[in-house]
Amino acid sequence: xxxxxxxxxxxxxxxxxxxxxxxxxxxxxxxxxxxxxxxxxxxxxxxxxxxxxxxxxxxxxxxxxxxxxxxxxxxxxxxxxxxxxxxxxxxxxxxxxxxxxxxxxxxxxxxxxxxxxxxxxxxxxxxxxxxxxxxxxxxxxxxxxxxxxxxxxxxxxxxxxxxxxxxxxxxxxxxxxxxxxxxxxxxxxxxxxxxxxxxxxxxxxxxxxxxxxxxxxxxxxxxxxxxxxxxxxxxxxxxxxxxxxxxxxxxxxxxxxxxxxxxxxxxxxxxxxxxxxxxxxxxxxxxxxxxxxxxxxxxxxxxxxxxxxxxxxxxxxxxxxxxxxxxxxxxxxxxxxxxxxxxxxxxxxxxxxxxxxxxxx
Amino acid sequence: xxxxxxxxxxxxxxxxxxxxxxxxxxxxxxxxxxxxxxxxxxxxxxxxxxxxxxxxxxxxxxxxxxxxxxxxxxxxxxxxxxxxxxxxxxxxxxxxxxxxxxxxxxxxxxxxxxxxxxxxxxxxxxxxxxxxxxxxxxxxxxxxxxxxxxxxxxxxxxxxxxxxxxxxxxxxxxxxxxxxxxxxxxxxxxxxxxxxxxxxxxxxxxxxxxxxxxxxxxxxxxxxxxxxxxxxxxxxxxxxxxxxxxxxxxxxxxxxxxxxxxxxxxxxxxxxxxxxxxxxxxxxxxxxxxxxxxxxxxxxxxxxxxxxxxxxxxxxxxxxxxxxxxxxxxxxxxxxxxxxxxxxxxxxxxxxxxxxxxxxx
Numbered sequence: 001x002x003x004x005x006x007x008x009x010x011x012x013x014x015x016x017x018x019x020x021x022x023x024x025x026x027x028x029x030x031x032x033x034x035x036x037x038x039x040x041x042x043x044x045x046x047x048x049x050x051x052x053x054x055x056x057x058x059x060x061x062x063x064x065x066x067x068x069x070x071x072x073x074x075x076x077x078x079x080x081x082x083x084x085x086x087x088x089x090x091x092x093x094x095x096x097x098x099x100x101x102x103x104x105x106x107x108x109x110x111x112x113x114x115x116x117x118x119x120x121x122x123x124x125x126x127x128x129x130x131x132x133x134x135x136x137x138x139x140x141x142x143x144x145x146x147x148x149x150x151x152x153x154x155x156x157x158x159x160x161x162x163x164x165x166x167x168x169x170x171x172x173x174x175x176x177x178x179x180x181x182x183x184x185x186x187x188x189x190x191x192x193x194x195x196x197x198x199x200x201x202x203x204x205x206x207x208x209x210x211x212x213x214x215x216x217x218x219x220x221x222x223x224x225x226x227x228x229x230x231x232x233x234x235x236x237x238x239x240x241x242x243x244x245x246x247x248x249x250x251x252x253x254x255x256x257x258x259x260x261x262x263x264x265x266x267x268x269x270x271x272x273x274x275x276x277x278x279x280x281x282x283x284x285x286x287x288x289x290x291x292x293x294x295x296x297x298x299x300x301x302x303x304x305x306x307x308x309x310x311x312x313x314x315x316x317x318x319x320x321x322x323x324x325x326x327x328x329x330x331x332x333x334x335x336x337x338x339x340x341x342x343x344x345x346x347x348x349x350x351x352x353x354x355x356x357x358x359x360x361x
Numbered sequence: 362x363x364x365x366x367x368x369x370x371x372x373x374x375x376x377x378x379x380x381x382x383x384x385x386x387x388x389x390x391x392x393x394x395x396x397x398x399x400x401x402x403x404x405x406x407x408x409x410x411x412x413x414x415x416x417x418x419x420x421x422x423x424x425x426x427x428x429x430x431x432x433x434x435x436x437x438x439x440x441x442x443x444x445x446x447x448x449x450x451x452x453x454x455x456x457x458x459x460x461x462x463x464x465x466x467x468x469x470x471x472x473x474x475x476x477x478x479x480x481x482x483x484x485x486x487x488x489x490x491x492x493x494x495x496x497x498x499x500x501x502x503x504x505x506x507x508x509x510x511x512x513x514x515x516x517x518x519x520x521x522x523x524x525x526x527x528x529x530x531x532x533x534x535x536x537x538x539x540x541x542x543x544x545x546x547x548x549x550x551x552x553x554x555x556x557x558x559x560x561x562x563x564x565x566x567x568x569x570x571x572x573x574x575x576x577x578x579x580x581x582x583x584x585x586x587x588x589x590x591x592x593x594x595x596x597x598x599x600x601x602x603x604x605x606x607x608x609x610x611x612x613x614x615x616x617x618x619x620x621x622x623x624x625x626x627x628x629x630x631x632x633x634x635x636x637x638x639x640x641x642x643x644x645x646x647x648x649x650x651x652x653x654x655x656x657x658x659x660x661x662x663x664x665x666x667x668x669x670x671x672x673x674x675x676x677x678x679x680x681x682x683x684x685x686x687x688x689x690x691x692x693x694x695x696x697x698x699x700x701x702x703x704x705x706x707x708x709x710x711x712x713x714x715x716x717x718x719x720x721x722x
Contacts, residue, residue, distance in 0.1 A: 070655045073629060073630070073655045073656075076629045077626065077629050077630075077658070080622070080625055080626040080629065081626065082622070082623075082626070095656065102623075102660050102661055102662070103623070103626055103627075103658070103659075103660045104658070104659045104660065105630060105656060105657060105658040105659065106656045106657045106658075107630075107655060107656040108654065108655050108656045261441070261443070262443075262463075262464070264441055265438065265441040265442065265443070265464055266464075268434060268437045268438050268441065269434070269438075269466060269468075293469070294431045294434045294468060294469050295434075295456065295466060295467045295468040295469045296466060296467045297438070297464070297465070297466040297467075298464075298465045298466065299463050299464045299465065300463055301463070
């Protein structure tokens with residue numbers, strides 16, 4: 001069998017796979033890359049046990065078949081070849097020949113026996129914009145937990161319903177939620193946060209739609225050139241809606257970026273353990289200050305505010321900075337009191353909502 | 362005392378110092394930054410015990426004096442301040458006030474007692490272009506040893522003489538030498554490789570000349586805005602001139618970059634322990650190949666050659682790639698035999714010379 005493919009196309013395809021293919025594994029065959037020749041395309045696959053990916057690349061091919069070659073060695077070679085085209089030739093023996101320009105290599109292959117069967121079929125799929133799905137996950141991902149405690153919070157929950165797609169993440173101290181209006185069949189699933197990162201990486205710049213299908217403990221996403229299957233977590237989030245405050249004593253609106261930058265500066269001086277910053281909201285004005293071993297930082301910002309005369313609330317600066325990160329333009333902060341949860345909303349994007357719990361005074 | 366300085370000037374000055382000021386130290390005062398106000402300048406200093414640096418920055422000042430503030434906190438704050446100017450104010454108390462735009466901070470200071478006296482005086486100095494000195498060190502630095510064994514090889518030797526400045530580095534398996542013609546007083550000194558890196562970092566883009574002065578176990582380098590003092594190593598290199606071959610059986614000339622890129626590609630397949638690549642020189646042609654667990658790589662290049670009909674030499678690919686790195690344009694490789702040292706020279710820069718010992722066949 002023979003294939004001819006532009007170096008650039010092959011490098012792009014490999015860059016989607018190389019992050020998930022392990023360079024060492026207790027099951028060494030997973031460090032190999034299966035290359036399958038089909039009429040007019042090369043199909044590359046890889047898995048890390050949690051996430052499976054398949055990439056289909058247009059190529060000139062002669063003959064059909066599959067070879068397994070050492071994945072990371074192949075990636076290194078393809079990136080460095082001198083020619084614009086890469087030719088792959090296999091006579092069915094134990095070597096795959098790669099030619100490009102003046103360079104020529106014979107790569108050791110291994111038997112495909114023992115490589116896991118990867119399934120990317122999507123029966124009864126629902127379709128959704130690839131970029132929007134990636135965006136919804138990205139907006140909430142930061143709030144997922146890194147702790148072993150309450151393992152379910154180490155995932156991102158996707159809630160599909162006739163009202164739309166909702167992505168939620170929380171670590172018990174904060175919560176982020178993103179709504180994308182559309183019509184979907186009702187179901188809930190939780191994706192491990194690291195696998196959610198892979199979905200974002202693969203689909204954030206992908207054109208068109210992906211087909212979504214939920215199988216037994218897996219979610220399969222099929223895009224135009226890339227198909228992906230991720231293992232789901234068992235269970236679902238405990239009821240988080242009760243931590244979202246409903247009544248407020250003060251609301252303030254200001255540019256999110258100005259607040260974020262100011263918090264970063266002031267937080268340099270904050271206590272290194274709790275990153276505490278104090279926010280004093282008063283009529284048309286927000287004073288931010290922090291104090292730690294190395295001194296004190298202070299800054300004032302103008303805000304549009306309504307509600308009570310003034311209110312002091314303390315936050316972990318990192319949590320508030322994280323909650324502001326997905327917001328472009330203005331942020332609206334709604335306070336329900338100095339010790340009860342605050343709401344952070346994007347004025348120009350109604351889909352985004354975050355909850356941050358203040359530090360105790 | 363009071364000072365006013367553009368944020369940009371202060372950030373540039375701090376970026377020269379921040380790499381050497383430790384963020385933790387068994388002597389905590391070294392984590393502080395001494396700021397001295399002199400008429401029309403701020404003088405900043407720092408030391409890691411091996412390298413001392415002083416930076417003089419133009420500023421509007423009122424009053425004289427010195428304060429010590431936590432260095433890395435200060436750097437973080439100055440980088441993030443919102444204004445174009447930074448104002449520093451000290452009433453002699455325990456706080457230094459920093460103002461910039463709407464931001465305001467009170468930084469804790471500490472007593473300058475116990476901060477080491479740093480000496481940058483340069484009596485009877487010799488002058489040399491800052492950029493050229495940095496260049497000479499850069500060209501040879503790669504060949505210095507990382508091993509504990511034969512500690513002197515962990516330094517870069519500078520040999521000054523009426524013929525010029527010579528920089529030399531070696532790890533016993535390879536050697537790099539760079540000559541800069543100029544007239545200097547005869548002396549030899551060895552700079553620890555890491556301190557040599559700091560000299561390069563600080564002076565490679567510096568305008569004008571530096572004054573060099575050798576004191577008791579130290580080399581002081583005084584540039585226009587930056588002065589630096591580095592501890593020297595004791596002793597000098599064993600006689601290395603005897604490993605530089607004098608007679609040759611074959612010479613080949615080719616573009617250094619093409620050879621470098623080709624070696625990188627072929628070496629991907631080489632044995633992971635010795636990175637062995639075989640070079641077969643024949644009339645007008647060089648064949649490079651390597652073989653390891655994952656297969657075999659091969660490439661041919663055209664060369665201008667003279668000497669014996671053909672010769673096979675094996676190298677550690679990394680050593681040869683390193684030796685080629687400083688060369689722009691063409692490289693001339695002079696072989697003294699399949700197992701005796703090879704010479705690598707830059708055709709367009711007579712100052713550079715490297716010796717690489719072949720691997721045993």
